Amino acid sequence: MVSRGKAWLDVTEAEIIEALLAFIDRDEASEAEFERMALDVFAYQFANNPPYRRFAIQRGRTTLTVRDWRDIPAVPITAFKDMTLSCTPPERAQRVFMTSGTTQGGVRGKSHHPTLAVWDRSMLVNFRARFMRGLERIEMGILFPDEEAMPNSSLAHYLALAKQECGTADSEGFIGADGLDLARLTAALERAQASGRPYALLGASYSFVHLLDALAAQGRRFALPKGSRILDTGGFKGQSREMGADAFYDALSAALGVDRSACINMYGMTELSTQFYDDGNAICPPVKSGPHWIRSRVVDPVSGRDLPEGSTGVLVHHDLAHFNCVSAILTEDAGIMVEGGFKLLGRVDGADSKGCSLAVAEFLKAARG
Amino acid sequence: MREVAGHLPGLSAEEVEWRVLDFAAWGESVQVSVPVLSEAQALALAARVRENARAYLKTLSVAQIVATLDKAVARLLDRDDPWRRKAEAVLPIVTGYDAETVRLGLSGYLRTFRAPQLQRFLAEDFANPGVLDAFQPAMKGGFTRAHGPELLLHVWAGNVPGLPLWSLMSGLLVKAGTVGKVASAEPLLAGWFAKVLAEIDPKLGECLAVVWWKGGDAEHERVWLSQADTIVAFGGNAALAALRDRVPVTARFLSHGHKIxxxxxxxxxxxxxxxxxxxxxxxxxxxxxxxxxxxxxxxxxxxxxxxxxxxxxxxxxxxxxxxxxxxxxxxxxxxxxxxxxxxxxxxxxxxxxxxxxxxxxxxxxxxxxxxxxxxxxxxxxxxxxxxxxxxxxxxxxxxxxxxxxxxxxxxxxxxxxxxxxxxxxxxxxxxxxxxxxxAFGRMTAPEAGWHNDGRFNLLDLVTITEIEQSAELAAEGFADYVD
Missing domain, CATH: 3.40.309.10 (Aldehyde Dehydrogenase; Chain A, domain 2)
Incomplete structure (x- = not known):
């Protein structure tokens, strides 16, 4: 916690970072404790992020009026594409993560990080709890380009960190400049199968589809040892054929011999510093949840008000680890709050008109050519 | 509330598979049954409509068709008519537009399809609408006659009430055997209009069908696209492109994409x-x-x-x-x-x-x-x-x-x-x-006879048969009165 006696204007970046690292390191946090930290982070962002301050004032939400973390105004993720939302001068950023730009006419949303210390801590603490599940290290195969190839990809950084901190020395990436290196990957899978040691395959959902298609073409299947697991993320994004969730996890399970309950989907965004996980995909859609430094709401997007549990709306995330930009973001993901977390019900960015008038999604598609 | 969509001459409700679409708005709900035809049923229906149009619709004069359409439109304009009452009650629930918008919109729109407006519509595209009935002398010499498609397929999209009626009536004015595919977002009005027409002129009602399939269902589309010689399609560019790719190269494809x-x-x-x-x-x-x-x-x-x-x-x-x-x-x-x-x-x-x-x-x-x-x-x-x-x-x-x-x-x-x-x-x-x-205030109510997307909406549907002057002159040589 930032010391209470201090005027909010004076909270420094170093202090907020220190407070957040300590907060992440706690075992858990009650709603009241989350709220205190959230209000501190809001005060910091309100003081240091001028466009966000103006947005908050326009919504009638200032550090004087906001008493409840749920009242902290949420910024739509499209705003990250139009403007720089950073508490520190953007040129001081150690790293800038950018969206792929596949859904917004090539315009890429940016998140500036003056340090990756909080991002990395958030990722690792959560990753160990939700994916490693007690294992110190595991041999990993990565189905995504590395950080050198994609320096602005938060997923590339995520996977690099996973491999470096939680992977064994013989972990390797299998996506190079020429795409999936199937020969090297099948060799690794064969070795893992023979060794009896658990193996982890992590990467973009669409890369798994490419792998499934390649294995099917060769008529190959694997039975990875007990304890093996899969992490996919990000959906198909037009990079592979679309698959329904059940068909996807059935196929993964059949091709690699990993039970659907050990197939974990990570839900993350460039505009966040924390990820959500499910506890396997035996039943779809599974319940997603995050650690104690992120909380989610389901709102009516027009009024911004919370919807009762069980109603479908748009997800808002309050990610305290995303301290340098804005912590409260209004996503383009439909969701529903359930016991223990939320269910993700797909994207809501591409609403077509019900008639013959041109809607934004199609217009952007055309603009992209 | 329950409603049945479509108009399927020659098919009884029992022999058709139905799917139910649910709609709810303004505190009410309605279940709409839409027909899902088998390939054999679709082919038989296409043949039937084509044959009936040949045997009956194409023998009517344009003036007779205008008179029948005018009667049907008059019924839908009459607020005491059961079909009109049904439209006013059900369409707000299906489309979500408020009842007053639906009522005013329907009346304003249908008014542009009374007999005088339909005649204007014809006159916009044909200097002499008589070419739709018989060969007419051409300015350049010889004679010309316009033929509508044998089987015209409309693929409608969206939930703006009434938009399908406009292309439906265009097709009937050029005497096309007509099949319309309604949109899941508003599957009812076109079918009702077909039923009203059938009540007024049962034989005309046999010359058109209103069907449904789920948008993008390639199998259903393929069957219907293989049968139609002309296709008028509405929708987004992605949907239109997918449709166009399945249209036989010999068919005429007229598309109306989304606009701003x-x-x-x-x-x-x-x-x-x-x-x-x-x-x-x-x-x-x-x-x-x-x-x-x-x-x-x-x-x-x-x-x-x-x-x-x-x-x-x-x-x-x-x-x-x-x-x-x-x-x-x-x-x-x-x-x-x-x-x-x-x-x-x-x-x-x-x-x-x-x-x-x-x-x-x-x-x-x-x-x-x-x-x-x-x-x-x-x-x-x-x-x-x-x-x-x-x-x-x-x-x-x-x-x-x-x-x-x-x-x-x-x-x-x-x-x-x-x-x-x-x-x-x-x-x-x-x-x-x-x-x-x-003018402002008229944007959502195009005037009668407008050229949607700048096209000649009737002229685009027809093919012209010309008797060249040479044939006419040569014929003289074969007459029995020749000296």
Whole structure:
């Protein structure tokens, strides 16, 4: 916690970072404790992020009026594409993560990080709890380009960190400049199968589809040892054929011999510093949840008000680890709050008109050519 | 409430598989059964419609067809007619538009299909509509006759009530055996119209069918596309492209893609006396059908230099939209639509806070949004559902480069300007690709006989058979009265 006696204007970046690292390191946090930290982070962002301050004032939400973390105004993720939302001068950023730009006419949303210390801590603490599940290290195969190839990809950084901190020395990436290196990957899978040691395959959902298609073409299947697991993320994004969730996890399970309950989907965004996980995909859609430094709401997007549990709306995330930009973001993901977390019900960015008038999604598609 | 969609001459309800579509709005719900035909049923229906049209519809004169359509339209205009009452009761639930919007919209729209308007419609495309009945002497010599398609397939999209009727009637006017595929978003009105026609002229009712399949269902599409010689399709470009790829190369494919409407307000229209009523008309065009129609305005270009500034005018439009919302509440939005509106509005708000940006009127929770920008911005869609961006410009001429890059998406533009400026700007708009210029207040109600997307909507459907002068002259040589 930032010391209470201090005027909010004076909270420094170093202090907020220190407070957040300590907060992440706690075992858990009650709603009241989350709220205190959230209000501190809001005060910091309100003081240091001028466009966000103006947005908050326009919504009638200032550090004087906001008493409840749920009242902290949420910024739509499209705003990250139009403007720089950073508490520190953007040129001081150690790293800038950018969206792929596949859904917004090539315009890429940016998140500036003056340090990756909080991002990395958030990722690792959560990753160990939700994916490693007690294992110190595991041999990993990565189905995504590395950080050198994609320096602005938060997923590339995520996977690099996973491999470096939680992977064994013989972990390797299998996506190079020429795409999936199937020969090297099948060799690794064969070795893992023979060794009896658990193996982890992590990467973009669409890369798994490419792998499934390649294995099917060769008529190959694997039975990875007990304890093996899969992490996919990000959906198909037009990079592979679309698959329904059940068909996807059935196929993964059949091709690699990993039970659907050990197939974990990570839900993350460039505009966040924390990820959500499910506890396997035996039943779809599974319940997603995050650690104690992120909380989610389901709102009516027009009024911004919370919807009762069980109603479908748009997800808002309050990610305290995303301290340098804005912590409260209004996503383009439909969701529903359930016991223990939320269910993700797909994207809501591409609403077509019900008639013959041109809607934004199609217009952007055309603009992209 | 339960309703049955479609019109399937020769098929009994028992032999057809039905799927139920659920609709709910305004506290009521309706289940609509839509037919799912097997391939054999579809092929038999196509053959039947084609044959009936050949045996009957093509023997009618255009005047007789106009008379029958006029009777059918009159019934739907009669507020005591059971079909009309059904439409007024059910369509608000299916489409979500408020009852008053549906009632006014239907009447306004159907009025453009009475006999005099249908005749005007014909006259717009045919100097002599008699060519649809018999060979008529041609100016160049010889004779010409126009034939409609043997089997015309309409693929409709969207939920703006009545839009399908327009292409349905076009097809019947050129005596085409007609099959219409209704949209899942509004599957009812076209089928009802077919039933009304069948009540008035049962034999005519056998010359058309109204069917359904799930949009994009390649198997169903393939069957129908293989049967039609002409296809008129509505929808987004992706859906149209997918459809076009399955159309046999020998068939004629006429498509109407999604469009973006806009308006222009000259400085001359912005004095204290004129601006108020004009703002009301703008609000009307924005609110009617929640900007779902291709003719609905999504952006307004307002010239500086009038008594009122573009900002004053934006305030007036905002007030009118607020008033309109009280009289005609916005239809309930789906999560995706609400997200679209919110994302559009908040993005503009954020821009407003990032320095010299737009002015956003009203409150985020209001059922309308108006954004004013002072710098020139190219044409772009709004968030729909009563969201409008007003762009201040130095003159209406400055609008042309802002819209010209989007030629493929242009159709309707409303212009408020004095005559001289109207014609000057209209010429520029036409060059840029605009095909319809109308007054504010009329954007969602095209006049009878308009050329949708700038095409000759009847002429595009027909093929012309010509008896060349040579044949006529040569025939003389074979006559038994020849010397």
């Amino acid at each position: 409407g806009f308006g222009l307000v000259s400085a001359a229209a912005l004095d204290t006396r004129r601006a108020g009523p004009l703002a009301r008309l703008v609000a009307h065009d924005v609110a009617r059908y929640e900007q779902q129609g291709c003719y609905s305005p999504q952006m307004l270009f307002v010239a500086r230099g009038g008594r009122l500034s573009p900002r004053d005018f934006a305030e007036q439009v905002s007030r009118e939209l607020a008033g309109f919302a009280r009289r005609h509440p916005r239809r309930a939005l789906s999560v995706a639509e609400a997200a679209g509106v919110a994302s559009w509005r908040t993005t503009e708000e954020m821009r407003a806070f990032d320095g010299e940006g737009p002015v956003v009127f009203g409150d985020a929770a209001d059922p309308w949004s108006v954004v004013l920008v002072e710098e020139a911005q190219p044409l772009a869609p709004s968030g729909l559902n009563r969201t409008l961006k007003i762009v201040a410009v130095d003159s209406l001429d400055a609008v042309i480069p802002l819209i010209a890059p989007f030629r493929a998406f242009l159709q309707s533009a409303a212009v408020a300007a004095a005559p001289e400026e109207l014609f000057r700007v209209a010429a520029l708009l036409g060059e840029a690709g605009v095909t319809r210029i109308c």
